[in-house]
Amino acid sequence: MSAEDAEDRGRPPRRPSAKLTVVVGDARFSEDKAFLVQSCDYFGALFRSGMKECRQDEVHLQGLGARGFLAALTASRGEFPDLDGLDDLVEAVECAAFLQAAPLARRLVDLVDSDNCLLMYRAAAAFGLDAVYRAAALFIRNVYADLEAEAKESLTPELIAYVESLTPSAFVAVGAHASCGADRPPLAASRTVCRLDESANVWKVLTELPPEASTSMAGVAVLDNRLYVVGGVHGPHKRATASSFCYSVDTDAWSRIPGLERPRRGLGLVGADGRLYAIGGECDRTATASVEAYDVEAASWAAAASLPRPAAAAACAKAAGRIFACLWKPTETTEIYEYVSRADEWRPVATLIRRRSYGHFLVGHRDDLYVVRNGPADDFLRCLVDCYNLRSGQWSSLPGHFANSKGALFTAAVRGDSLLTLSQSETQEFAVADRNWKPRRRMKGFPRSGSLWTFLLRLPDPRPAP
Template sequence: MSRAQQQQPPPPPRPEERSSPDELEDEKEEEVVQIRLGDRSFPVCKRKLLEQSAYFRALYRSGMREAAEPEVQQLRGGLSAAGLELVLDFINTSCLRRLERQEGGEPPLLDELVEAASYLQVTPLLRRLRSQVRLDNCLELRQLAQIYGLQELEEACLHFMGGHFHQVLRRPEARPHLLLPSALRLQLKERRMKGAAALVALGNFIGAPSAPGRPPLEDLPCAMLRYDEGARRWLVLPSDLPADLANVRGYGSAVLDNYLFIVGGYRITSQEISAAHCYNPCLNEWSQMASMNQKRSNFKLLAVGGKLYAIGGQSLSNVECYNPEHDWWNFVASLPSPLAEFSACECKGKIYVMGGYTTRDRNLNILQYCPTLDSWTNFELCDIHIRKQQMLSVEETIYIVGGCIHELGSNQKPGQNEDMLTVQSYNTATREWLYLKENTSKSGLNLTCTLHNDGIYILSRDLTLSTSLEHRVFLKYNIFSDSWESLRHFPTFGQNILVCSMYLPNII
């Protein structure tokens, strides 16, 4: 016996649900039609039935034998009584109150409902379903929309799932029969990248203009800005950042599936932390994720193969991997030894670590981590010592930005190049180093940068100001022409600034 055939007649309405005297009088004046399915009969207002069901409108106008008895309509076919009852309840009440999942009760009968609504062509109900998409029904609704050719409902489901991608991945209800196919995963990721990429800056800003209707930035513990490339100016990105991100330093940051993750770090007044926060630009909201197993600061957070890797930290060699599908962290293969002031990036699906210091000496090994093998190898020995660089990659080329370079065997002092902003490249296929054009801006230390469109955008601290606040010089290095472009000065003072590239929806 099917689920629909097992449905029992609905209980009589509670007193508070019964119609008022005026409503009862109106109902007497309305012509009521009995819709019969099998041995069950359902009363429905004929006027509402004709208004909302294209099936019955066509039936009554057809002059067919089925319309000869307008007071009773017999339905034949494979419709379930439960689905028909839900549809007629909507026609009578214009609401979907019985579609909500009751706590501890059975899930709503979406398949029976969509089948009956599609068969009877109740367009208002099918249109209403587009606003009823939620985490607990989005996958099933999309499947039903595909079965019955409901393109607008399918689009609403895809839009919702794209905006809540990681939450959809980790839904326990999605297993095992509603696991996301790989093609659908790719489609949802692509939807998250719709529109143009935008530069986003996060930090404790002072002196920048505030967005209309929002408090001044100096009244906010932390704020976000976005860069308008056409007007060449920074604008406030209205977003309510978590208060516990204020004054967190030494954190790791990475963009995965167009989510910005801020993980770990330390507060000036307390010890290291393991908390993880995530910004979703599709919804313009922050949420807290599972914390790392290890408290860590001054580490590297990288997105590789749909996961996050937290590498090392202050006196740490262990590495953790975050899986958004399960919202948990687990330890993977550790670094060969703890490193300080090292640099790292993802390149062609692998992680590369350069420079820094071991507990005894300078690290001259380029380390490579393979996620599929969960192992570290010494990729190559480096003839220069680098530290505090920012590393980015395009295809097989790694770009090393800023930091301190010490050429081994030379007479240069280790600090001689610290005030020069340089960009180098290292090709992981040919293992060739290129020393690219320098910039006279100071300093190469304590900068933040990101890949964006055709270049590396850099916020570099201007050391000539006698202030504890970080006034930034805004630069662009074009990776194709090996040239620098000085953009407008960053319009504000601030601390602990991060710049990244994300896809922002047009509504923001």
């Protein structure tokens, strides 16, 4: 260590100046220091280190690519970096790992698809980017039947072993049931959560709902491979309940979690970044704009920014790591809003106007939001689908229409590049590509009447461990 370095280490670190020039290869970037510290742990550690470099106005990053660094900056601003080429993805993975740039890592997780999952998996393993490594491995496991031969040609035995150690995401469903209450026993035959055994094409019971759990007009969502049932109705008068439950696949057990501050029914429920968001619904049979956020680690609910206006049964979804909700202005306007957690506010995203039709269900796949709406007037047996691309800000319509066989398109789960829909008569898988849905295969329907909830869970492998 030089005398100058020793002297520098003895001084308290200075506060970062307003701007820092970052030199990456032949490119120079002038950025606000506070922004860099907030976006990348690398810069946070640098400016806390007390070393000479933390007082310089120019920093050189050796061995990184300018395109990867630009992607990190773009993702940190909440925008979409241009990562269309495979080389761009590898450079971005390296940069995200070196800079410990969480926003870029989250964006890369969202970009894993059938065409790049093997490359992303290898790159994340090489550079030690854990979030992308696990996301790519889970993606490969879910589509392993299609990719096994290619995977065994391009992956090391160690990488293959990790993929094969994972369990694929199972398609799971539950019907709509009010809580039973203490005065009558649960109907165990119908109050069950079931999984589809796709190899045998048969539905099997996974677990039974707790007697006090309601899936009728409730919020149902999966977060970190746990199933949550929040609110809903109970009793013959269908009163709103605050009761909330969590199912752990690891312990095969239900537990009660704190109830909502305001009991509600007809709410939307979305999980993201360790929180559940209970969106809108009805309190005392009146639509509400209230939103509550449940912090899983703290096990507590807190108020979040309210919707722009009251809404019950609002269609909600997550896409590109962001939360969206559809609000109606019957009978022909659907407005999409995004919840921005860092600002705790709802921001308008897009508006869809279709004559005598509005969105009833929302599906997020990568950078696309699919609004599933009824046909003209009250033709609910004919579903039409419009797609809004978050990057381009453009609407497009899927060709033709989809038969809404008793609610099939009002519930769906995205697995890899597929969309699974469900009705009493059949389970249908669509391949999602180029903003279009193409029928891929049909399987057995769910033998329950009424509304359905569908979701994905990674279930423990029933085979005994070696």
